[in-house]
Amino acid sequence: MKNLESKFDEIYKTNYPKVIRLCLGYVNGDSMLAKELAQDVFIKVWENLHTFRKESSLSTWIYRITVNTCLSSFKKGKMGYMTNELINLENKIDLEEEQENNELQISQLYCCINKLNKDNKSIILLELEGLPQKEIAEVMGFTHEVIRVRIHRIKNELTKCVTK
Known part of the structure; x- marks a missing residue:
């Protein structure tokens, strides 16, 4: 024991x-x-x-x-309970302050990540954690190629969301 x-x-x-x-x-x-x-x-x-x-x-x-x-x-x-709080938080964030304040940028990123579907959210959080894409594929049960393509698409989606 x-x-x-x-x-x-x-x-x-x-x-x-x-x-x-x-x-x-x-x-x-x-x-x-x-x-x-x-x-x-x-x-x-x-x-x-x-x-x-x-x-x-x-x-x-x-x-x-x-x-x-x-x-x-x-x-x-x-x-x-987080959903309404996230929507309200996102509506209150001023884009100019966001560029000046790193904490607000991180908050905005999390708001955008929370808009992703559950698989994409899991994939991008594991990617941000620094896991190799092959290991992410293993965790998620997808092929490495599927993960590679999804990460590219998710990053594009998040970039559009954060720069709105």
């Missing part, structure tokens, strides 16, 4: 920063909600660590759990 606990501690320390950043992307920077989601992710990792089949890297498996946890939270309505 101690060996499993120390293994989990190492997994947690190594992967928590990646998981929390990905969760923050799903909840538009709401740190409390992101921490709650990250906690759910690591509970699932702990409960299912014995089932990890090593068909992919451990971090890929944890990313998949994170994506699924965030998406299922949307379905359960945990993050439903």
Whole structure:
């Protein structure tokens, strides 16, 4: 049991920063909600660590759990309240201030990311996390070519959205 606990501690320390950043992307920077989601992710990792089949890297498996946890939270309505807040926030953002203030630029980007469909949102958040496209393909269950094309299209869509 101690060996499993120390293994989990190492997994947690190594992967928590990646998981929390990905969760923050799903909840538009709401740190409390992101921490709650990250906690759910690591509970699932702990409960299912014995089932990890090593068909992919451990971090890929944890990313998949994170994506699924965030998406299922949307379905359960945990993050439903964010939609109206995001729409109101987007309407209030002044484009000139946005260029002067990096925080507003990041907020605008998250608003645009939140407009994407669930697959595209997952793909771009993993891309922003710095995952190689082949690993993103593995996490998402698509071919590398599909991911490569989608990332290009998503970036174009986000560029148009942010520069409106």
